[in-house]
Amino acid sequence: MDTYADDLAELFQKLDLKNAVMIGHSTGGGEVARFIGRHGTKHVSKVVLMGAVPPIMVKTKANPGGLPIEVFDGLRRAYLADRSQFFLNVASGPFFGFNRSGAKASQGLIQSWWMQGMMSGHKNAYDCIKAFSETDFTEDLKKFDVPTLIIHGDDDQIVPIGASAKLSAKLVKKATLKIYPGGSHSLGDTSKEQLNKELLEFIKS
Numbered sequence: 189m190d191t192y193a194d195d196l197a198e199l200f201q202k203l204d205l206k207n208a209v210m211i212g213h214s215t216g217g218g219e220v221a222r223f224i225g226r227h228g229t230k231h232v233s234k235v236v237l238m239g240a241v242p243p244i245m246v247k248t249k250a251n252p253g254g255l256p257i258e259v260f261d262g263l264r265r266a267y268l269a270d271r272s273q274f275f276l277n278v279a280s281g282p283f284f285g286f287n288r289s290g291a292k293a294s295q296g297l298i299q300s301w302w303m304q305g306m307m308s309g310h311k312n313a314y315d316c317i318k319a320f321s322e323t324d325f326t327e328d329l330k331k332f333d334v335p336t337l338i339i340h341g342d343d344d345q346i347v348p349i350g351a352s353a354k355l356s357a358k359l360v361k362k363a364t365l366k367i368y369p370g371g372s373h374s375l376g377d378t379s380k381e382q383l384n385k386e387l388l389e390f391i392k393s
Contacts, residue, residue: 189323193222207233215320225328235336242325253351260321275305282345285372329359336363337390341371
């Protein structure tokens with residue numbers, strides 16, 4: 189996560205970005221949090237964390253509501269056993285919520301997500317599981333000092349809301365928490381009209 193954040197900071201500097209609105213989804217939410225933790229908000233005006241992994245996903249003594257490490261060990265085993273099928277299974281099921289009763293699956297979305305997964309580096313994607321699940325962003329969140337919107341689906345099967353958004357909303361000063369009833373992990377695809385509307389309202393406010 190330090191590498192993600194530092195690479196992003198280098199890009200901010202190169203492009204001379206100012207008053208940026210940072211929107212981080214899932215692991216990207218962790219990247220945004222670590223960016224602010226390490227580099228501050230001098231170039232940032234607002235932040236959105238969406239289906240984001242902070243403060244920490246894995247269960248620890250300090251985070252008893254997190255997911256057991258065995259969950260992530262299982263992801264690693266499945267990934268190593270059949271990387272292609274792993275990406276297909278995640279996209280066909282929990283990522284978009286297509287495994288829920290009455291859900292209308294989009295084969296295009298499934299194939300797109302599978303393709304993006306297969307384009308990633310093999311070791312990079314494997315190592316990412318540890319990065320997004322075991323990194324503790326608690327202290328990073330405490331350094332947020334700009335308006336922050338936290339958006340999360342209450343049926344997020346990838347990043348359960350109870351140990352993520354609801355905790356982050358308590359750690360970030362004056363954060364606004366918006367919960368999407370029945371919302372999946374990928375709100376940008378499954379709730380895009382509502383999401384786009386609320387993002388624009390937040391950016392313009």
